[in-house]
Amino acid sequence: MPKRLPVVLLLFMSLTAKAGYDMNADCRQAYTNIMAFRLDESEIEIAQLKKSSPRNLIPIYLEDLSAFIKAFALEGKKDYEAFKIENKASADDLSEGDKMSPYYNFCLGEVYLHAGLAELKFGDYTYAAWDIRKAYNLLEENTRTFPAFYPAFKDLLLLKSFVGTVPGNYRWMLKILGFEGDLKTSMGQFPSLINSLDKNPEFQVYSKETRMLYGYLQYHLLNKQEPAWKEVAEATTDYTQNPLSAFVRANMAMRLKKNEQAISILNAQVKNQPAIPYLDYLYGLALLQHLNLKGSAYLVRYLKNNPGDNFIKDAYLRLGWAFLLKNDTIQYKNCLVLLKNYGQARFESDKNAVHEAERDYTPSLPLLKARLLYDGGYFNEAKKILTNETVSQFSRVEEKAEYNYRLGRIYESLEDTNTALKYYDAVIASYSSISEYYAPASCLYAGMLLEKKQEYDKARAYYKRCISFKNYTYKDSFDQKAYAGLKRINK
Numbered sequence: 001m002p003k004r005l006p007v008v009l010l011l012f013m014s015l016t017a018k019a020g021y022d023m024n025a026d027c028r029q030a031y032t033n034i035m036a037f038r039l040d041e042s043e044i045e046i047a048q049l050k051k052s053s054p055r056n057l058i059p060i061y062l063e064d065l066s067a068f069i070k071a072f073a074l075e076g077k078k079d080y081e082a083f084k085i086e087n088k089a090s091a092d093d094l095s096e097g098d099k100m101s102p103y104y105n106f107c108l109g110e111v112y113l114h115a116g117l118a119e120l121k122f123g124d125y126t127y128a129a130w131d132i133r134k135a136y137n138l139l140e141e142n143t144r145t146f147p148a149f150y151p152a153f154k155d156l157l158l159l160k161s162f163v164g165t166v167p168g169n170y171r172w173m174l175k176i177l178g179f180e181g182d183l184k185t186s187m188g189q190f191p192s193l194i195n196s197l198d199k200n201p202e203f204q205v206y207s208k209e210t211r212m213l214y215g216y217l218q219y220h221l222l223n224k225q226e227p228a229w230k231e232v233a234e235a236t237t238d239y240t241q242n243p244l245s246a247f248v249r250a251n252m253a254m255r256l257k258k259n260e261q262a263i264s265i266l267n268a269q270v271k272n273q274p275a276i277p278y279l280d281y282l283y284g285l286a287l288l289q290h291l292n293l294k295g296s297a298y299l300v301r302y303l304k305n306n307p308g309d310n311f312i313k314d315a316y317l318r319l320g321w322a323f324l325l326k327n328d329t330i331q332y333k334n335c336l337v338l339l340k341n342y343g344q345a346r347f348e349s350d351k352n353a354v355h356e357a358e359r360d361y362t363p364s365l366p367l368l369k370a371r372l373l374y375d376g377g378y379f380n381e382a383k384k385i386l387t388n389e390t391v392s393q394f395s396r397v398e399e400k401a402e403y404n405y406r407l408g409r410i411y412e413s414l415e416d417t418n419t420a421l422k423y424y425d426a427v428i429a430s431y432s433s434i435s436e437y438y439a440p441a442s443c444l445y446a447g448m449l450l451e452k453k454q455e456y457d458k459a460r461a462y463y464k465r466c467i468s469f470k471n472y473t474y475k476d477s478f479d480q481k482a483y484a485g486l487k488r489i490n491k
Contacts, residue, residue: 075308312343
């Protein structure tokens with residue numbers, strides 16, 4: 001009979017063993033509650049898990065995820081500062097885990113990715129680049145070492161898809177950071193990844209998030225609108241109870257000009273002050289996009305309750321438009337003053353709000369109404385407004401350019417491709433020298449139309465022309481979309 005090990009030695013071995021990872025049913029439930037924005041409930045569950053299983057590091061990872069979701073969704077500076085402290089502690093704790101587990105690099109990689117995404121949102125760009133680089137390297141190593149550990153692929157494919165569409169003038173930076181990516185290969189792997197996650201009871205909790213990512217990537221990088229909607233709609237069937245699902249579903253609906261669906265999605269969330277203030281902002285925009293002035297009340301509530309400083313400038317601009325639609329130019333100008341004094345201009349919508357506020361003229365009502373109606377998907381209503389006008393009725397060159405551009409967008413949406421191209425070409429030919437986005441946007445959308453017609457040489461020329469424009473709002477996103485177009489047709 002072999003001798004038993006002394007109790008003291010067994011105790012010593014248990015104390016010095018590396019902490020491990022057990023993504024058990026209780027941990028999966030806490031994860032589900034975080035992704036449903038039931039953060040108070042998940043915090044109680046995580047505290048109980050840490051107490052009952054002190055050697056399980058999954059609750060540490062979940063704690064970081066909860067803090068990240070809170071900071072990212074609420075956008076408050078205090079929440080961001082609290083997240084940074086939590087994130088640093090989580091990274092330190094997770095780095096002491098069992099390196100032989102597939103969860104080691106995955107959890108640590110996600111924690112660094114959370115840091116990078118939050119830092120991007122709050123303007124800490126240098127830190128963001130290095131944290132995303134750490135995440136990329138950890139996740140790539142994990143997929144090599146544990147190819148059947150599917151959760152790590154969702155983040156890595158996201159990063160590689162975006163890296164594969166970074167315009168050429170930024171690619172030197174990617175080489176320094178060690179990033180590599182390929183749009184076609186990465187996007188092609190998402191369907192099988194989602195299928196693998198669905199079939200694995202332990203990994204199923206990541207299916208919802210992965211579908212959301214795939215939907216947004218299809219929209220932004222592949223210009224596939226209905227497939228994007230299909231994935232997002234399937235991932236967010238719980239939108240009436242889940243604020244995060246409502247945000248994702250309504251946001252995609254508005255991008256796809258499904259304005260009435262967006263209003264319907266958000267109705268239940270905004271009856272009272274929503275858990276995520278951004279939902280008021282979306283609802284206010286959606287109502288204004290059908291010229292419903294009740295949208296201004298939700299923009300006011302957003303401005304009052306939002307603890308962050310993103311989209312504040314754009315919200316004031318939209319509120320100003322609501323006053324302008326009532327012919328109240330005094331309150332419109334007051335909103336422009338508030339726009340200049342509050343919020344940050346990190347995102348392109350806020351940068352564009354500043355640009356529009358600095359113009360020395362008030363927007364034309366027909367152009368403003370057509371713009372809002374087009375953004376909401378009310379194409380025939382927008383067309384009716386503009387076809388009752390002529391370009392000669394506008395005195396400013398910026399308005400002439402916008403008139404042609406808006407008609408191009410409207411006719412494209414009404415599937416009159418030839419007429420749309422005629423208006424896009426008019427903008428490019430006559431208004432490329434002004435500091436507005438109408439000419440580069442016309443190049444981008446003309447390229448997309450010609451790509452659909454498989455006229456690849458012409459599409460390529462328009463995409464390259466789009467990238468050649470300098471110093472205008474939306475340049476970064478237009479450049480990325482044009483570069484993604486070039487990647488799609490340069491097979």
